[in-house]
Structures are given as structure tokens and as C-alpha cells.
Amino acid sequence: MSDLEVLRALLDADRWIDRVTSQRDHLPEAAELHEVEDQLRTLASRSRALEADRKPTRDRFNEAADKASTLRHRRDDVEVRLANATGSPRDLVAMQGELEHLNKALSEAEDREVELLLELEPLDEVAQEITAQAQPLVQRRHALQSSLSELRDSLQEEINHLQSSREAAAATVPEGLRRRYEQALKRSGVSGAALLDGGRCDGCRVSLSPLDQDRWRAAPDEFLPCPHCGRLLLPC
Numbered sequence: 001m002s003d004l005e006v007l008r009a010l011l012d013a014d015r016w017i018d019r020v021t022s023q024r025d026h027l028p029e030a031a032e033l034h035e036v037e038d039q040l041r042t043l044a045s046r047s048r049a050l051e052a053d054r055k056p057t058r059d060r061f062n063e064a065a066d067k068a069s070t071l072r073h074r075r076d077d078v079e080v081r082l083a084n085a086t087g088s089p090r091d092l093v094a095m096q097g098e099l100e101h102l103n104k105a106l107s108e109a110e111d112r113e114v115e116l117l118l119e120l121e122p123l124d125e126v127a128q129e130i131t132a133q134a135q136p137l138v139q140r141r142h143a144l145q146s147s148l149s150e151l152r153d154s155l156q157e158e159i160n161h162l163q164s165s166r167e168a169a170a171a172t173v174p175e176g177l178r179r180r181y182e183q184a185l186k187r188s189g190v191s192g193a194a195l196l197d198g199g200r201c202d203g204c205r206v207s208l209s210p211l212d213q214d215r216w217r218a219a220p221d222e223f224l225p226c227p228h229c230g231r232l233l234l235p236c
Helices: 003-025 028-083 089-171 175-188 210-218
Strands: 193-197 232-235
Touching (some): 003 089, 003 175, 003 193, 003 232, 028 089
Parallel strands (some): 193 232
8 A cells, every 4th residue: 555545544544533532522412411410400409499498387387286286185185084084073174174275275286287288388389390390300311321321332332443443554654654643643633634625734624825735746745744733734
């Protein structure tokens, strides 16, 4: 193979590696995953703010519910004792008075419990709405993460194969020419050579001056560098 052919093979290998690497690093699924995670973070923030608003009312509701439960047990106990009482009329009147007091206190506690429950209801509805919005997003995130893992593994396998082919192509380039190519690659990235197409370097997309084009035509086998990006210029 001629020097031009081996350089073209090395150029093609590097450009393919760049294309597949760019594809791996810019998968549309990754952009969607970023959007999904942003939405989940927003919902999590709303949930934390809601919980901060809901906690004081929830604590008061639990306190009222505990008080009502305690009064209910005391009332039931008094009712049992009153039903089985064999004491004096005075004792019966005292127990009846205690029962009336407990019923009144229990009624007030239950009213407070219902009042706080009504305060919690709209907050609980918002919490349920947040959960309903989050569930499909969590499922989508899991699906995207699995898909991305598979795609990236597949593309990385392809990159590894291309790297092996690239090494084989580089081995066929004469040492001096390969050194020039690799130096140009370090400076410009992607590849160390480019095609001169219509007087323009297809690496940096800049047109050569007429003088530089004449110099390149006068020495086609020297693979002169692009004066703008440094890549070795090859004919199309």
C-alpha cells in the first residue's frame, strides 16, 4: 500500500472512533434521563416542602387522636363499672357524673380530631398527587438506566474493536510519517490528517490561500500540514 493509502486508512479509523465515541457520549437516552432526574428532584423538593408544612398539623392530629383514644378507654371503663356497680347511690351519682364529663371531653376531642383531619386532607391529596407523578418517572428512569447501560456497553465494545483496527492501521504507516501524524493528532484532536476538498481543509473547515494550495500541489507526496490546524493534508 502507498503512503497515501495507509494514511487514509488511519484517518478513516480515527474518524470512526470519534464518531462512535461521540455517539456513546451523547445518546438521546442520556438527555432524557437527565430531564427525568430533574423532574424527580423537583418533585422531591416539593415533597419535602409539603412535609414541612404538613408535620405540625400531623403532630397535632396524632395528639388529638391519642387524647380521644385515652378518653374513650376511660369512658368504656366507667360504663362497665357503672353497669356492674353495687355501691351506694352516692357512688353511683359520682360515677354517672364522671361518665358525663368523659363523654363531653371525648366529644370535644373527637371534634378536634375531625377538624385537624380536614386540615390534613388537602395536604394529603397534594402528597398523593406528587406520588402519582413520581411513580411513572421512577419507572422511566429505571428503564433508561438499563437501556443506557446496554447501549454504552455495546458502543464501547465497538470502540474497542475500532481501536484494535486503528492500531493495525497505524502499524502500516512508515515510522517518520506516523510520528508526524500522531503529533498533528495531539494538536488538533480527532485525527492527524484531513482531506483537502475544493481548496478547504475538511478538518478545520478553513480554506487555504491560493499560495498554500500551490505549495501543496507542488509536493503531493510530502503531505504538507494545514496552516490552520496542522493536520496532514491528503487529496480527496
